[in-house]
Amino acid sequence: MSDEVAISVTVNGQVEHVRVEPRLLLVHLLRDELGLTGSHVGCDTSNCGACTVQLDGQSCKSCTVLAVQADGSEVKTIEGMGTEDDLHPLQEGFWAKHGLQCGYCTPGMIMAAADLLERTPNPTEEEIRHGLEGNLCRCTGYHNIVKAVQHAATAMQSAEVSA
Amino acid sequence: MTLMDDRTSGNHVGRSLRRKEDPRLITGQATYVDDINITGLLHAAIVRSPEAHAKILSIDASAAMARDDVHAVYTGEDMADLLAPLPMAWAPDGVEVHNPEHWPLARGEVKHVGDPVAIVLGTDRYAVIDAAEDVLVEYEPLPVVTDIEQALEPGHALVHEQFGTNEVHKWSLGGGDMEAGFAAADVIIERRVVNHRVSGAPIEPRGVLADYKAGAITVHTSTQVPHFVRLFMGLMLGISEERVRIIAPEVGGGFGAKLQVTGEEMLCAWASRKTRKPVKWIETRSEHMATCHHGRDQIATVRLGAKRDGTLTAMHADIVADMGAYLMLLTPTIPSLGAFVMGGVYKIPAITTDITGVFTNKCATDAIRGAGRPEATHMVEVCMDQLADELGMDRLELRRKNFIPKEAFPYETALGIVYDSGDYHAALDLLMEKLDLPALEREKEELAAKGIRRGIGFSTYTEICGLAPSRVTGPAGFGLQTGLWESAIVRVTVTGAVTVYTGTSPHGQGHETTMAQVVADKLGVDPQNVEIMHGDTGTGAMGLGTYGSRTTAVGTESVARASDKVVEKAKAIVAHALEAAPEDIELRDGKFSVQGSPDKGMTLAEVSGMAHVRPELLPEGMAPGLDETSFYDPNNFVFPFGAHACVVDVEEDTGKVKVVRYVAIDDCGPAINPTIIDGQVHGGIAQAIGQALYEHVMYDEDGQLVTGTFVDYALPTAAELPSFETDRTETPSPVNSLGVKGIGEAGTIAASPAVLNAVVDALRPLGVTYLNMPLSSESVWNAITEGSRA
Numbered sequence: 001m002s003d004e005v006a007i008s009v010t011v012n013g014q015v016e017h018v019r020v021e022p023r024l025l026l027v028h029l030l031r032d033e034l035g036l037t038g039s040h041v042g043c044d045t046s047n048c049g050a051c052t053v054q055l056d057g058q059s060c061k062s063c064t065v066l067a068v069q070a071d072g073s074e075v076k077t078i079e080g081m082g083t084e085d086d087l088h089p090l091q092e093g094f095w096a097k098h099g100l101q102c103g104y105c106t107p108g109m110i111m112a113a114a115d116l117l118e119r120t121p122n123p124t125e126e127e128i129r130h131g132l133e134g135n136l137c138r139c140t141g142y143h144n145i146v147k148a149v150q151h152a153a154t155a156m157q158s159a160e161v162s163a
Numbered sequence: 164m165t166l167m168d169d170r171t172s173g174n175h176v177g178r179s180l181r182r183k184e185d186p187r188l189i190t191g192q193a194t195y196v197d198d199i200n201i202t203g204l205l206h207a208a209i210v211r212s213p214e215a216h217a218k219i220l221s222i223d224a225s226a227a228m229a230r231d232d233v234h235a236v237y238t239g240e241d242m243a244d245l246l247a248p249l250p251m252a253w254a255p256d257g258v259e260v261h262n263p264e265h266w267p268l269a270r271g272e273v274k275h276v277g278d279p280v281a282i283v284l285g286t287d288r289y290a291v292i293d294a295a296e297d298v299l300v301e302y303e304p305l306p307v308v309t310d311i312e313q314a315l316e317p318g319h320a321l322v323h324e325q326f327g328t329n330e331v332h333k334w335s336l337g338g339g340d341m342e343a344g345f346a347a348a349d350v351i352i353e354r355r356v357v358n359h360r361v362s363g364a365p366i367e368p369r370g371v372l373a374d375y376k377a378g379a380i381t382v383h384t385s386t387q388v389p390h391f392v393r394l395f396m397g398l399m400l401g402i403s404e405e406r407v408r409i410i411a412p413e414v415g416g417g418f419g420a421k422l423q424v425t426g427e428e429m430l431c432a433w434a435s436r437k438t439r440k441p442v443k444w445i446e447t448r449s450e451h452m453a454t455c456h457h458g459r460d461q462i463a464t465v466r467l468g469a470k471r472d473g474t475l476t477a478m479h480a481d482i483v484a485d486m487g488a489y490l491m492l493l494t495p496t497i498p499s500l501g502a503f504v505m506g507g508v509y510k511i512p513a514i515t516t517d518i519t520g521v522f523t524n525k526c527a528t529d530a531i532r533g534a535g536r537p538e539a540t541h542m543v544e545v546c547m548d549q550l551a552d553e554l555g556m557d558r559l560e561l562r563r564k565n566f567i568p569k570e571a572f573p574y575e576t577a578l579g580i581v582y583d584s585g586d587y588h589a590a591l592d593l594l595m596e597k598l599d600l601p602a603l604e605r606e607k608e609e610l611a612a613k614g615i616r617r618g619i620g621f622s623t624y625t626e627i628c629g630l631a632p633s634r635v636t637g638p639a640g641f642g643l644q645t646g647l648w649e650s651a652i653v654r655v656t657v658t659g660a661v662t663v664y665t666g667t668s669p670h671g672q673g674h675e676t677t678m679a680q681v682v683a684d685k686l687g688v689d690p691q692n693v694e695i696m697h698g699d700t701g702t703g704a705m706g707l708g709t710y711g712s713r714t715t716a717v718g719t720e721s722v723a724r725a726s727d728k729v730v731e732k733a734k735a736i737v738a739h740a741l742e743a744a745p746e747d748i749e750l751r752d753g754k755f756s757v758q759g760s761p762d763k764g765m766t767l768a769e770v771s772g773m774a775h776v777r778p779e780l781l782p783e784g785m786a787p788g789l790d791e792t793s794f795y796d797p798n799n800f801v802f803p804f805g806a807h808a809c810v811v812d813v814e815e816d817t818g819k820v821k822v823v824r825y826v827a828i829d830d831c832g833p834a835i836n837p838t839i840i841d842g843q844v845h846g847g848i849a850q851a852i853g854q855a856l857y858e859h860v861m862y863d864e865d866g867q868l869v870t871g872t873f874v875d876y877a878l879p880t881a882a883e884l885p886s887f888e889t890d891r892t893e894t895p896s897p898v899n900s901l902g903v904k905g906i907g908e909a910g911t912i913a914a915s916p917a918v919l920n921a922v923v924d925a926l927r928p929l930g931v932t933y934l935n936m937p938l939s940s941e942s943v944w945n946a947i948t949e950g951s952r953a
């Protein structure tokens with residue numbers, strides 16, 4: 001299209017130069033242009049949080065941001081958190097505590113939880129529940145998601161102590 | 164990377180193995196439908212009716228067609244070559260069911276908001292959405308039917324003129340002498356019990372990617388039932404079934420919403436054949452709320468009779484059920500599924516359920532998690548509390564007095580249904596141990612002083628699941644036009660790796676893990692080396708899909724039986740190699756050997772190696788390979804059960820209900836993986852709490868959908884739910900060799916009456932004796948205000 005805009009975004013440490021329609025949502029840039037399909041779309045009213053990524057270190061619903069707004073920014077998605085051989089403590093926590101069933105909400109949940117733990121490294125159950133209020137899960141009833149985040153918080157704290 | 168923390172050899176069943184499916188899901192590498200793209204694909208957007216009931220006067224697609232990136236627009240008229248309308252699978256003997264033709268795109272009239280009218284295809288995801296808005300449809304509005312009780316009045320406007328009535332069907336299930344039962348009662352209560360309309364709302368909406376090439380079609384669809392979709396797609400499109408391949412890739416939750424053969428699946432397949440290009444449609448959440456089938460929506464008049472001492476004598480449920488505008492795959496059967504367990508866990512000598520299905524100008528209802536059984540359980544358990552109140556009897560004493568005792572199993576109810584096994588007292592005893600009711604009661608007064616009303620509610624339930632057995636559910640019985648068996652293939656490769664094919668189609672339940680646990684124990688291998696393949700009609704086993712809590716009780720049993728056959732063949736091979744009798748061969752610590760001489764033996768890999776590489780060493784006449792199939796149709800349903808308690812605090816000033824504790828004891832037979840069972844229970848309870856307190860699909864009297872997004876349709880968030888306290892009793896089922904029962908729906912079936920009973924318990928001191936769901940702040944506050952006025 002003629003009115004495309006050139007932007008550059010650093011995604012999971014990789015600089016990406018792309019031309020996008022001004023109205024392209026960040027989530028579609030990630031999914032359709034860059035092939036990072038770990039961020040999901042679950043609603044059209046920014047309620048579900050399945051699309052949550054980190055934009056310049058802060059969690060954000062990537063369905064509410066235009067790709068052009070991310071020009072010059074750093075984006076981190078679930079694909080940048082860890083691999084199956086080197087899991088992020090949150091990924092490990094979700095696995096160990098059965099914090100997922102269908103897995104559709106999980107990437108967004110993990111990204112939102114990462115932000116929560118950044119701000120509140122040792123959250124109470126109440127803080128976790130309120131911190132994840134913007135992310136819907138239909139499968140787990142959240143019980144094991146809370147446990148997963150607690151598991152990760154403990155792991156990250158003890159890693160810090162031993163570091 | 165280890166699969167579990169505490170693995171010892173053998174005996175994987177019963178352990179909380181970490182899920183095998185999780186590594187791909189937690190790293191963002193899983194492949195859902197919308198993650199798949201095929202070169203040259205066209206995106207689809209669907210033009211949907213804004214009217215609840217109208218004639219289509221004209222459709223003008225010229226402006227849409229003129230847009231950049233738009234490839235084609237099709238309407239119902241273009242699809243005249245379909246060989247059959249969308250299916251409805253129920254044809255019970257002796258029951259007349261009014262079933263209007265239902266096409267993927269409306270023909271002539273639209274019947275509810277969201278009814279599809281046209282499909283726009285184009286090369287850009289955004290462009291087709293714009294173009295869909297440019298398709299001009301002229302409608303002539305027709306009278307709208309929304310209220311199921313009024314809809315049955317003579318002279319009322321009709322959804323489908325041709326039937327002369329809004330009644331879909333009448334169906335009854337009864338047993339015992341109703342007249343004598345009610346005549347023997349000293350007390351009869353009657354309540355109007357509402358199970359309002361809800362949405363399944365999986366977080367992944369539906370999605371389809373259809374690719375027609377050279378006479379064959381491959382369709383990726385977010386479904387629970389790939390084999391059903393294949394069968395009907397072949398019939399509707401006139402493609403022989405072997406050339407239709409349906410793949411359910413990673414599926415982001417179902418909850419019954421994806422137990423369907425949908426118009427959108429047919430539409431994409433048809434459009435792909437028409438354009439000779441791959442066609443992809445991804446549902447928006449707004450579309451999902453308006454057009455993916457809803458659940459519940461029943462109004463029941465329930466009568467329950469008892470002697471003064473609490474002995475139940477008869478129960479009658481008269482249910483009017485909103486079917487919506489069309490009958491989809493199972494629409495009219497759903498209330499009937501509840502009728503099978505009407506009466507719940509109690510000895511009741513006479514029980515009858517009468518069902519009237521009604522058309523309205525709303526989206527169709529169909530199976531949503533529990534499908535009829537949550538509604539029935541709600542009726543039974545809410546009325547048990549109402550009866551206890553009427554009798555001035557303790558509600559738990561009333562329950563215990565009427566429980567079917569454990570010695571009575573297998574127990575034939577008044578309806579002729581045989582409950583397989585149960586120990587209801589044990590479940591309730593364990594619940595009470597965990598709950599500490601006296602302490603909760605003591606806190607009541609303290610809280611009341613602060614304007615908070617504490618309530619405790621109970622639900623003791625059983626449910627009917629493991630859907631099968633064909634002789635009961637099928638054409639000669641209940642009337643589904645299919646058998647409900649399962650099949651499995653267990654294939655051992657030359658290196659001893661095991662691939663299992665199942666006809667079920669799990670979508671979050673963890674069967675890749677639990678089935679692997681069962682197979683690992685059967686074959687003496689590591690579950691990590693057992694791969695479970697599902698959800699693809701092109702590879703492996705036939706089956707009927709995942710719903711009705713049937714995948715473990717029917718699907719896994721079938722996997723177990725195929726594994727047994729593999730073991731049998733392996734033993735024959737080993738016996739031949741060691742010059743022993745097959746019956747003397749045992750499998751121990753991963754080795755097949757002669758009993759008493761464990762050092763001479765063969766592993767499964769060695770046996771399989773021989774069966775594939777050196778077939779000449781096999782017993783005379785034995786075919787090579789180690790690959791067995793099993794079909795399994797059980798002889799009965801299975802009946803999980805349990806006892807749940809909900810503790811709520813209600814703010815007197817605002818009517819706000821907070822669930823402060825939820826304790827659940829469930830029994831699904833021997834646990835294959837306790838952590839996975841707990842997870843199913845958690846999610847099930849959350850969904851029922853959602854229905855009881857927050858979720859409500861609402862239409863206004865013009866048939867406009869009021870709750871069209873997640874803004875208005877409120878799924879519970881983490882902040883609204885407590886942590887759940889769960890435990891189990893384990894009463895094996897005699898129906899299958901594993902002793903297992905289903906657990907996917909139990910939480911949802913049990914929980915809504917526990918919540919409602921808790922809220923009524925909280926409000927009794929304020930004069931409120933009964934109210935219906937949803938227990939929104941507003942309705943609770945109104946009840947408080949009226950109650951204290953009364």
Ligand code: FES
Pocket residue numbers: 040041042043044045046047048049050051052061062063064
């Ligand atoms: S897709 Fe639901 S919040 Fe972004």
Ligand code: FES
Pocket residue numbers: 099100101102103104105106136137138139140366415416671
């Ligand atoms: S795991 Fe399915 S939505 Fe959360």
